[in-house]
Amino acid sequence: MQPLLSQACWDTLYMVGWSTLIAVVVGLPLGVLLVLTDRGGLLQNALANKLIGQLVNVVRSMPFIVLMLALTAFTRWVVGTSIGREAAIVPLAIGAIPFFARLVETSVREVDRGLVEAVQSMGGNTWTVVRKVFVPESLPSLISATTTTIVAIIGYSAMAGTVGAGGLGDVAIRYGYQRFEATLMWIVVAILAVAIAIIQFAGDSAARVLHRRAGKGGEPFRFRLFGGFLPAGPVSAEATPAKTR
Amino acid sequence: MITTQGLTKVYRSRGREVTALDGVDLHVREGEVYGVIGQSGAGKSSLIRCVNLLERPTSGTVTVAGQDLTALAGRGPRAGRELREARSRIGMVFQHFNLLSSRTVQDNIELPLEILGKSGKERSAKALELLDLVGLADKAKSYPAQLSGGQKQRVGIARALAGDPKVLLSDEATSALDPETTRSILQLLRDLNQQLGLTVLLITHEMDVVKTVCDSAALMERGQIVESGTVSELLATPGSELAAALFPVSGDASGTDRTVIDVTFHGESATQPVISQLSRTYNIDISILGAAMDTVGGKQVGRMRIELPGRYEDNVVPIGFLREQGLQVEIQGNQDGQSVLLKEGVTK
Ligand SMILES: Nc1ncnc2c1ncn2[C@@H]1O[C@H](COP(=O)(O)OP(=O)(O)O)[C@@H](O)[C@H]1O
Ligand SMILES: [Mg+2]
Numbered sequence: 001m002q003p004l005l006s007q008a009c010w011d012t013l014y015m016v017g018w019s020t021l022i023a024v025v026v027g028l029p030l031g032v033l034l035v036l037t038d039r040g041g042l043l044q045n046a047l048a049n050k051l052i053g054q055l056v057n058v059v060r061s062m063p064f065i066v067l068m069l070a071l072t073a074f075t076r077w078v079v080g081t082s083i084g085r086e087a088a089i090v091p092l093a094i095g096a097i098p099f100f101a102r103l104v105e106t107s108v109r110e111v112d113r114g115l116v117e118a119v120q121s122m123g124g125n126t127w128t129v130v131r132k133v134f135v136p137e138s139l140p141s142l143i144s145a146t147t148t149t150i151v152a153i154i155g156y157s158a159m160a161g162t163v164g165a166g167g168l169g170d171v172a173i174r175y176g177y178q179r180f181e182a183t184l185m186w187i188v189v190a191i192l193a194v195a196i197a198i199i200q201f202a203g204d205s206a207a208r209v210l211h212r213r214a215g216k217g218g219e220p221f222r223f224r225l226f227g228g229f230l231p232a233g234p235v236s237a238e239a240t241p242a243k244t245r
Numbered sequence: 246m247i248t249t250q251g252l253t254k255v256y257r258s259r260g261r262e263v264t265a266l267d268g269v270d271l272h273v274r275e276g277e278v279y280g281v282i283g284q285s286g287a288g289k290s291s292l293i294r295c296v297n298l299l300e301r302p303t304s305g306t307v308t309v310a311g312q313d314l315t316a317l318a319g320r321g322p323r324a325g326r327e328l329r330e331a332r333s334r335i336g337m338v339f340q341h342f343n344l345l346s347s348r349t350v351q352d353n354i355e356l357p358l359e360i361l362g363k364s365g366k367e368r369s370a371k372a373l374e375l376l377d378l379v380g381l382a383d384k385a386k387s388y389p390a391q392l393s394g395g396q397k398q399r400v401g402i403a404r405a406l407a408g409d410p411k412v413l414l415s416d417e418a419t420s421a422l423d424p425e426t427t428r429s430i431l432q433l434l435r436d437l438n439q440q441l442g443l444t445v446l447l448i449t450h451e452m453d454v455v456k457t458v459c460d461s462a463a464l465m466e467r468g469q470i471v472e473s474g475t476v477s478e479l480l481a482t483p484g485s486e487l488a489a490a491l492f493p494v495s496g497d498a499s500g501t502d503r504t505v506i507d508v509t510f511h512g513e514s515a516t517q518p519v520i521s522q523l524s525r526t527y528n529i530d531i532s533i534l535g536a537a538m539d540t541v542g543g544k545q546v547g548r549m550r551i552e553l554p555g556r557y558e559d560n561v562v563p564i565g566f567l568r569e570q571g572l573q574v575e576i577q578g579n580q581d582g583q584s585v586l587l588k589e590g591v592t593k
Binding site for chain 2: 042043044112114115117118119120121122123124125126128132133136137139210213214215
């Protein structure tokens with residue numbers, strides 16, 4: 001039972017890790033582009049905005065299992081096979097990209113326009129604005145967005161078992177559900193719950209620290225999985241050491 | 246130093262057109278502090294944003310330090326390299342400071358230098374020097390959220406000076422600050438103007454700001470400059486709304502058979518005992534209804550509202566005497582001579 005579980009954990013970590021990385025690397029620029037090309041944006045372009053927006057919507061509206069099947073041919077072209085861990089990463093990443101891109105778009109949109117203007121008045125170009133304003137100023141929200149995306153990918157990855165990718169979800173379904181090994185299933189559930197709790201906690205803490213430093217006050221901190229489980233003591237501005245260069 | 250010619254800006258949004266600037270000719274000389282005052286919606290922000298082309302003028306030209314910025318702008322909506330370089334030589338401070346909350350005070354000031362591609366050593370040396378200049382040497386490692394409004398604006402000013410600009414644009418830089426902080430920020434701008442020979446174009450809706458720091462001023466109404474000049478020129482202009490608003494005097498006639506006149510003193514005449522001479526020469530009783538005295542640009546200026554017995558027709562000679570003394574005299578009839586500025590409370 002132990003090797004089975006540790007292999008499953010490893011498979012899940014592998015799939016989730018890679019697809020998160022791809023989702024962030026592709027989704028971040030897409031989300032930023034959605035803001036830049038929007039009306040009144042620095043690269044205002046109605047056609048490009050519409051195109052990206054539609055693409056994002058179409059992929060987001062698709063149930064993951066359908067997306068996975070629809071992408072079979074594409075997956076085979078990319079990784080050479082349509083079954084296994086590597087094969088599962090392709091639909092996971094593609095499913096998560098638009099999800100993350102929309103979250104990025106919302107985060108970046110909240111950045112004060114005055115900051116963009118300030119950078120422009122210093123002679124900065126669009127790329128400067130993206131690097132020096134959009135990303136660093138929305139970093140707390142971007143971290144939260146990443147956390148949310150990871151949790152969503154973990155959820156999707158349970159279905160990856162259907163393409164023989166293994167992972168915790170696959171164990172739960174094959175052993176727990178189909179062979180009535182209830183204990184195994186509960187162990188898997190517990191592992192997933194703890195993993196998600198840790199990710200959520202780490203993400204929330206990081207976002208909160210940055211948020212406080214930026215003086216935004218921030219929404220009252222809540223440990224989402226088990227409400228009130230962890231103390232949400234106030235963090236004073238002084239408790240955040242000034243960044244040393 | 247800054248010249249605009251026929252500057253026009255029309256905003257078009259969803260079929261609606263707003264003419265924010267309507268043929269503005271502005272002339273700011275090198276080394277002066279120039280204030281543009283007007284009510285909200287007059288077009289002040291549009292004007293200052295057109296000066297560094299954050300906003301594209303619909304027509305007209307903008308010249309800063311001899312460089313025609315409108316020619317650099319090109320046709321596309323994005324700023325080309327030449328325009329961006331020109332902008333880096335023009336500092337700008339904002340009403341809401343616009344500091345990056347993710348950066349320390351020092352890193353905020355270094356931002357323009359990063360954009361200019363300066364080395365890390367150069368950047369931090371310059372930032373620390375500027376922090377010292379604005380009196381915040383101990384706040385280098387703080388985050389903007391830990392500063393007061395006045396301190397934030399000092400950082401904003403330090404940041405605007407990082408690229409060694411010759412020109413500083415200020416869009417309501419003190420409007421979010423309390424009166425005392427406003428005074429200290431204005432004093433800082435004045436010092437910088439004098440120490441660095443910085444040309445400052447500031448816009449405001451507060452008459453006090455103009456009075457405290459400006460060498461010249463312009464009054465904007467509905468996208469047009471309706472009055473402009475140095476403060477002493479304005480004071481010497483009969484019927485100047487700006488002059489009246491800078492030195493508001495009030496007081497009503499004590500009876501129907503009286504002549505009320507506003508006398509403006511500036512330069513030489515401010516030190517002459519004109520009123521007592523008038524009284525003695527013509528043997529008339531003069532009552533003072535109101536007066537205001539101040540120092541503008543290092544010169545004594547003042548305004549006084551006085552009342553002479555008898556109708557205007559009876560006082561033609563004494564009024565002529567005052568004019569001969571180099572004073573500027575305005576007769577306050579029963580006409581609605583009150584300025585728009587006073588009526589609409591811009592001065593408050
Ligand atoms: N981006 C914009 N789009 C449409 N109208 C604008 C825009 N900016 C300013 N305006 C309009 O232009 C006029 C002048 O505005 P502004 O220059 O901000 O005046 P002020 O700074 O004197 O208050 C106002 O009527 C305002 O509504
Ligand atoms: Mg304004």
